Amino acid sequence: MFEDFLAVTNRALCRQPFLTQIEQLAQTDVKAIILREKDLDHAEYEKLAEEVLTICDRYGKPCILHGDPEAARHWKQKRIHLPFPVFSHAGKKLAEWETVGTSVHSVEEAVLAEQAGAGYLIAGHIFETDCKAGLPGRGLNFLKQVCEAVSIPVYGIGGITPERLPLLKEAGAAGGCMMSYFMHL
Numbered sequence: 001m002f003e004d005f006l007a008v009t010n011r012a013l014c015r016q017p018f019l020t021q022i023e024q025l026a027q028t029d030v031k032a033i034i035l036r037e038k039d040l041d042h043a044e045y046e047k048l049a050e051e052v053l054t055i056c057d058r059y060g061k062p063c064i065l066h067g068d069p070e071a072a073r074h075w076k077q078k079r080i081h082l083p084f085p086v087f088s089h090a091g092k093k094l095a096e097w098e099t100v101g102t103s104v105h106s107v108e109e110a111v112l113a114e115q116a117g118a119g120y121l122i123a124g125h126i127f128e129t130d131c132k133a134g135l136p137g138r139g140l141n142f143l144k145q146v147c148e149a150v151s152i153p154v155y156g157i158g159g160i161t162p163e164r165l166p167l168l169k170e171a172g173a174a175g176g177c178m179m180s181y182f183m184h185l
Contacts, residue, residue: 002030004165004175005182006064006122006155009035009052013183022055024185031175032062034081046071053077064101072097081122084109088116103157105138107149114150121150122177125158126168131179132158140171147172 007030011018025033035052037045049063049071056063064079065072069090072080078098082090087102094100099119104110110121123146127137137158147154153174160168160176168176 001162002028004169005030005160005162006175006177007033007182008066008157008177008179009033009037010179010183011037012039013180015184019051019055021183021185022052023059025182026056026059026061028185030061030182032064032079034064034066034177036066036081036179038067042068042070046074049075064099069093084113087113087118090116104146107142107145110146110150110154114152118152120153120155120174121146122155122157123147123173124156124177126156127159127164129159129180140167143168143173144171 007025014021033056035049037048040048045068049065053063053075064081065077066081067083069080080097081101084102084104094117100117101120101122102113102118103122104113110123113121123143125132125137126140126143143156155175155177156168156173157177160178161181165176
């Protein structure tokens with residue numbers, strides 16, 4: 001049911017203890033869990049990453065650390081997701097990971113990310129979402145343009161629901177990213 005989705009975390013949205021939520025999520029068929037907890041400092045993120053990686057390992061669920069290369073190195077992770085500004089300045093350091101993903105907000109960023117070695121892209125925000133209150137979504141045409149401009153997998157984010165997956169696929173996306181939905185399972 002969720003094999004075409006990446007789950008993006010946000011502790012603030014959980015209706016139950018965060019690690020309980022991660023345990024439930026790790027038992028689904030979601031493609032991977034991206035641990036995106038931007039409010040934590042490095043030490044807090046690294047500790048949380050240890051707990052989440054332990055749960056994900058227990059269920060054979062890929063976990064992608066977000067925005068903290070030092071934590072990814074510490075836990076010997078082969079995958080990382082970096083915000084585009086960090087990704088675009090990483091240069092040769094990207095080679096230390098098997099897979100590096102980044103978030104893009106324009107076709108130009110998508111093309112540059114692919115040229116620099118990104119393994120996948122998260123493009124957004126597609127639909128209106130509470131996470132970007134007051135900002136209109138970029139729309140499915142934007143997603144289609146990004147997908148047509150690159151040959152690597154693209155996942156749409158922003159207002160994504162399971163019911164909208166066919167629309168993402170029609171636009172050429174590999175799937176979608178959901179945060180709120182997965183934090184409320």
